[in-house]
Amino acid sequence: MKQLRVxxxxxxxxxxxxxxxxxxxxxxxxxxxxxxxxxxxxxxxxYAPYTCFQCDEAWCLTACPVNAxxxxxxxxxxVVMDDxxxxxxxxxxxxxxxxxxxxxDSHKAFKCDLCGGDPACVKSCPTGALExxxxxxxxxxxxxxxxxxxxxxxxxxxxxxxx
Amino acid sequence: xxxxxxxxxxxxTVLRVNLTSGNITKEPLNAExxxxxxxxxxxxxxxxxxxxxxxxxxxxxxxxxxxxxGPLTGTNASCGSRYMVVTKGALTNAVTTSNSGGFxxxxxxxxxxxxxxxxxxxxxxxxxxxxxxxVELRDATHLWGKTVWQTEEALRAEIGVPDSIxxxxxxxxxxxxxxxxxxxxxxxxxxxxxxxxxxxxxxxxAIALRGTGGVSLADPQAYMEGQWAMKExxxxxxxxxxxxPMYGTEVLVNVINxxxxxxxxxxxxxxxxxxxxISGETLTETRLVANKACFSCTIACGRVSxxxxxxxxxxxxxxxPQNWKIAxxxxxYEAAWAMGSECGVGDLDALIKANWLCNDLGMDSIxxxxxxxxxMELFEKGVVGQNETExxxxxxxxxxxxxxxxKTAYRQGFGDALAEGSKRMTETLGRxxxxxxxxxxxxxxxxxxAIQGMGLGYATSxxxxxxxxxxxxxxxxxxxxxxxxxxxxxxxxxxxxxxxxATSTVDATGLCQFLTFxxxxxxxxxxxxxxxxxxxxxxxxxxxxxxxWNLERLWNERAGFTGKDDTLPKRILEEPIPSGPAKGEVxxxxxxxxxxxxxxxxEKDGKISEAKKKELGLE
Numbered sequence: 184m185k186q187l188r189v190x191x192x193x194x195x196x197x198x199x200x201x202x203x204x205x206x207x208x209x210x211x212x213x214x215x216x217x218x219x220x221x222x223x224x225x226x227x228x229x230y231a232p233y234t235c236f237q238c239d240e241a242w243c244l245t246a247c248p249v250n251a252x253x254x255x256x257x258x259x260x261x262v263v264m265d266d267x268x269x270x271x272x273x274x275x276x277x278x279x280x281x282x283x284x285x286x287x288d289s290h291k292a293f294k295c296d297l298c299g300g301d302p303a304c305v306k307s308c309p310t311g312a313l314e315x316x317x318x319x320x321x322x323x324x325x326x327x328x329x330x331x332x333x334x335x336x337x338x339x340x341x342x343x344x345x346x
Numbered sequence: 347x348x349x350x351x352x353x354x355x356x357x358x359t360v361l362r363v364n365l366t367s368g369n370i371t372k373e374p375l376n377a378e379x380x381x382x383x384x385x386x387x388x389x390x391x392x393x394x395x396x397x398x399x400x401x402x403x404x405x406x407x408x409x410x411x412x413x414x415x416g417p418l419t420g421t422n423a424s425c426g427s428r429y430m431v432v433t434k435g436a437l438t439n440a441v442t443t444s445n446s447g448g449f450x451x452x453x454x455x456x457x458x459x460x461x462x463x464x465x466x467x468x469x470x471x472x473x474x475x476x477x478x479x480x481v482e483l484r485d486a487t488h489l490w491g492k493t494v495w496q497t498e499e500a501l502r503a504e505i506g507v508p509d510s511i512x513x514x515x516x517x518x519x520x521x522x523x524x525x526x527x528x529x530x531x532x533x534x535x536x537x538x539x540x541x542x543x544x545x546x547x548x549x550x551x552a553i554a555l556r557g558t559g560g561v562s563l564a565d566p567q568a569y570m571e572g573q574w575a576m577k578e579x580x581x582x583x584x585x586x587x588x589x590x591p592m593y594g595t596e597v598l599v600n601v602i603n604x605x606x607x608x609x610x611x612x613x614x615x616x617x618x619x620x621x622x623x624i625s626g627e628t629l630t631e632t633r634l635v636a637n638k639a640c641f642s643c644t645i646a647c648g649r650v651s652x653x654x655x656x657x658x659x660x661x662x663x664x665x666x667p668q669n670w671k672i673a674x675x676x677x678x679y680e681a682a683w684a685m686g687s688e689c690g691v692g693d694l695d696a697l698i699k700a701n702w703l704c705n706d707l708g709m710d711s712i713x714x715x716x717x718x719x720x721x722m723e724l725f726e727k728g729v730v731g732q733n734e735t736e737x738x739x740x741x742x743x744x745x746x747x748x749x750x751x752x753k754t755a756y757r758q759g760f761g762d763a764l765a766e767g768s769k770r771m772t773e774t775l776g777r778x779x780x781x782x783x784x785x786x787x788x789x790x791x792x793x794x795x796a797i798q799g800m801g802l803g804y805a806t807s808x809x810x811x812x813x814x815x816x817x818x819x820x821x822x823x824x825x826x827x828x829x830x831x832x833x834x835x836x837x838x839x840x841x842x843x844x845x846x847x848a849t850s851t852v853d854a855t856g857l858c859q860f861l862t863f864x865x866x867x868x869x870x871x872x873x874x875x876x877x878x879x880x881x882x883x884x885x886x887x888x889x890x891x892x893x894x895w896n897l898e899r900l901w902n903e904r905a906g907f908t909g910k911d912d913t914l915p916k917r918i919l920e921e922p923i924p925s926g927p928a929k930g931e932v933x934x935x936x937x938x939x940x941x942x943x944x945x946x947x948x949e950k951d952g953k954i955s956e957a958k959k960k961e962l963g964l965e
Contacts, residue, residue: 195636195637195638195639195643195646195648196638196639197639197640197641197642197643197644197646198641198642199422199642199644202421202422202642203422205560206422206566206570209560210562210563210566211560211561211562211563212420212421212422212560212561212563213456213558213559213560213561214456214560215456215557215558215559215560216560225531225532225533225673226672226673226674227672227673228635228636228638228650228652228673230636230638307422309424309577309581309644309646310646337672
């Protein structure tokens with residue numbers, strides 16, 4: 184099965200992925216509606232795109248009280264069914280990765296659905312920092328976490344130093 | 347505000363803040379002006395022209411400031427990141443249009459505004475917090491005195507919205523340093539002509555933004571086809587696909603030096619023997635950490651550099667010493683030139699540090715470096731001595747350069763003279779011939795004696811000497827769109843006019859000028875038309891550029907400028923280059939200027955003719 188791969192070393196923080204994602208969903212350029220987000224740690228020069236990696240545990244799906252989240256058999260993506268979703272937002276709390284979102288206008292939850300197997304973010308990335316490739320397990324999380332951890336570590340050191 | 351709902355590309359709303367009264371109003375964008383001037387530089391200048399007396403003191407409450415985006419700002423068009431600060435320049439007394447990238451301009455669109463117009467002067471230090479349609483003018487007394495980086499951190503914490511984007515001034519803007527800039531995203535600058543001093547004179551420390559809206563398109567499908575086509579072309583251009591991503595703008599140091607066109611030691615020479623040390627190649631090999639892109643940019647020319655180990659403590663500074671252990675942006679080519687070869691400084695680490703200092707203190711690294719260079723020549727010629735300067739201002743002294751950055755921003759000692767810019771400084775000290783610039787603004791990094799067209803471009807630039815108004819270097823050195831002889835004056839009037847007009851249009855769209863290394867108005871046109879729903883033609887886009895250029899010129903005429911100001915320093919016009927590949931050259935402005943006026947359809951003395959005004963709809 185194909186999965187998203189994030190290669191932080193190639194990311195330049197241009198957020199073309201966020202714009203492509205927002206465009207697919209809204210027909211406008213509205214990054215606040217993107218379900219892929221680029222975390223920018225300027226002082227460490229770390230730019231880390233992040234989105235749902237369609238985890239097997241799928242706590243969002245388990246938590247949903249009305250069974251509004253299903254699995255797309257073609258892509259293995261966990262998908263919100265708008266006509267079933269009642270907008271309780273329990274899934275946004277259940278997701279440990281912060282990749283479930285809530286739309287205040289439609290009162291529905293929304294998340295990455297891999298664009299049905301042709302992710303717009305991957306096509307939009309000018310540097311190849313996003314790939315959609317065959318993988319058994321996401322192999323990029325460790326290096327991603329290492330990079331982001333360095334960014335956070337720095338911020339904490341600074342806060343500690345100032346206190 | 348019915349216009350809000352019917353416009354695409356543009357948000358259709360202008361935010362007006364009167365800092366004197368605290369009045370905050372939202373008004374519909376003038377749709378006719380939007381069509382005729384597009385946005386950014388064009389629309390900003392149009393509003394400033396219609397609303398303000400150009401003869402006012404730039405640091406008085408009567409001066410207005412306009413932060414203007416274009417219809418493609420905030421879209422996924424490659425490099426749709428730009429906003430423009432339009433005001434009367436504190437350095438120049440001329441109209442200025444200072445451009446910056448990063449993420450701030452797009453965020454303003456997402457919050458719902460094409461432009462923010464600032465009027466008057468706040469009674470006490472203030473900042474503006476804009477969260478979509480909520481706009482508040484808040485007290486900033488506790489932020490006054492903070493550097494740019496301190497301000498961003500403190501303000502973001504205070505607001506409590508981690509995704510907010512901030513533009514602010516540093517101590518230089520507060521202290522009315524005439525070349526203070528406005529910084530956003532820590533390292534991006536609306537750099538030139540002293541827009542930061544104007545903001546400081548209004549007691550406005552910062553504008554913080556958070557926008558959750560979007561930019562809509564009149565014809566999404568046509569728009570998407572247009573942006574894919576332009577990105578494909580950018581991928582094929584050697585400059586936008588290889589040169590800029592690999593070495594950044596700094597790639598130019600060696601190129602320009604080899605042409606004998608790298609001004610050195612306040613333009614006394616035009617070849618710098620330590621150029622290799624401060625070049626893009628050296629920066630990339632020894633100090634580069636990453637490329638950083640502005641919003642939606644597929645080029646990513648931004649340099650993120652670092653000072654490893656001992657390099658971080660080589661020159662002591664008092665400003666935020668903890669910062670010198672981390673990564674920061676720059677230096678760009680212009681900064682590396684102004685503080686490097688123009689001051690005779692060949693130590694890249696010193697330039698990285700001085701560049702960060704300029705960013706953190708909030709001042710233009712070009713005018714700062716060039717002003718220090720002028721001061722170094724005053725020192726060399728014995729006009730000022732160590733009694734006045736305290737630190738020996740010798741060419742090549744990195745210690746002097748770095749010390750003066752802090753002294754200038756805080757107007758301490760001789761820094762107070764430097765803070766006035768090199769024109770006022772050299773005049774006050776009785777040696778105006780050491781000022782290297784036009785209309786009060788220091789030159790950029792290209793020697794006008796070695797590249798003739800740049801001389802004409804500098805002399806006629808509406809905001810004072812500037813490389814971003816007609817980059818004839820592209821043709822004269824890089825061979826884009828075709829190779830021209832840099833030493834010849836033939837055809838330079840024509841190419842200067844063509845570049846000035848086309849650049850004015852690009853600056854109005856919200857796109858970045860660096861695109862023009864790989865694409866032209868032809869490639870931008872489909873996106874602009876499809877985004878806005880206005881069926882522009884290529885001829886109209888060129889015409890719009892000419893209209894913007896002439897309106898800026900008309901504004902300057904009303905501010906008191908005449909054709910007599912279209913000139914260059916005596917050194918550039920009369921003193922032949924002493925050595926190097928361009929040895930013996932002077933700039934032959936007299937051969938180009940009359941032809942330029944004629945092509946422009948202006949009077950022989952440079953005044954805009956009534957016929958031209960009528961043709962462009964300016965009167």
